[in-house]
Amino acid sequence: TQLLEQSPQFLSIQEGENLTVYCNSSSVFSSLQWYRQEPGEGPVLLVTVVTGGEVKKLKRLTFQFGDARKDSSLHITAAQPGDTGLYLCAGLGTGRRALTFGSGTRLQVQP
Amino acid sequence: DAGITQSPRHKVTETGTPVTLRCHQTENHRYMYWYRQDPGHGLRLIHYSYGVKDTDKGEVSDGYSVSRSKTEDFLLTLESATSSQTSVYFCAISAGSSYEQYFGPGTRLTVT
Numbered sequence: 001t002q003l004l005e006q007s008p009q010f011l012s013i014q015e016g017e018n019l020t021v022y023c024n025s026s027s028v029f030s031s032l033q034w035y036r037q038e039p040g041e042g043p044v045l046l047v048t049v050v051t052g053g054e055v056k057k058l059k060r061l062t063f064q065f066g067d068a069r070k071d072s073s074l075h076i077t078a079a080q081p082g083d084t085g086l087y088l089c090a091g092l093g094t095g096r097r098a099l100t101f102g103s104g105t106r107l108q109v110q111p
Numbered sequence: 112d113a114g115i116t117q118s119p120r121h122k123v124t125e126t127g128t129p130v131t132l133r134c135h136q137t138e139n140h141r142y143m144y145w146y147r148q149d150p151g152h153g154l155r156l157i158h159y160s161y162g163v164k165d166t167d168k169g170e171v172s173d174g175y176s177v178s179r180s181k182t183e184d185f186l187l188t189l190e191s192a193t194s195s196q197t198s199v200y201f202c203a204i205s206a207g208s209s210y211e212q213y214f215g216p217g218t219r220l221t222v223t
Contacts, residue, residue, distance in 0.1 A: 088153055
């Protein structure tokens with residue numbers, strides 16, 4: 001069984017602060033994805049990283065895939081209230097056709 | 112918009128009754144998935160389908176069955192609902208080489 005652990009579980013910060021969310025596993029993944037979910041809605045895909053060491057930027061969000069493809073991080077610069085939500089990482093195991101999701105990080109950005 | 116709808120959106124049922132949730136897609140995707148979401152557990156895979164009449168179990172499949180007789184519809188059935196099956200259920204399709212998921216709006220199921 002492949003497990004993904006996210007930390008922290010909860011994060012409450014002020015507008016303008018920076019933050020990092022971590023997604024860790026003992027298993028190797030062929031790719032790793034990040035989703036954001038708002039209350040009452042389904043998760044929405046933010047990014048997919050597939051190469052060890054890969055870094056992708058999406059405006060103020062920076063995603064990194066670990067060199068060994070076992071972990072990933074999401075860094076948000078100058079957080080805004082619109083960044084509030086549940087952030088989920090999900091990994092695709094080698095040869096598999098379904099994702100394993102982490103338990104999520106709930107982020108609240110106070111104005 | 113991946114054209115995914117779920118019905119019903121909300122349901123309250125009693126313990127021991129059968130329940131069927133429907134997921135409908137409009138874009139002819141091969142892969143469809145059912146998840147449940149509970150506080151502290153993220154999303155857990157129940158079952159998925161890789162084509163008409165082709166399905167496989169996920170990590171929390173006990174107490175659930177699925178059927179897919181048409182490409183566009185994927186049904187999740189709770190044969191005899193229990194209180195532990197109170198949850199929010201999400202359907203998803205996948206598109207892309209990394210099986211990226213596109214989710215429906217969810218069904219909130221309460222078993223009393």
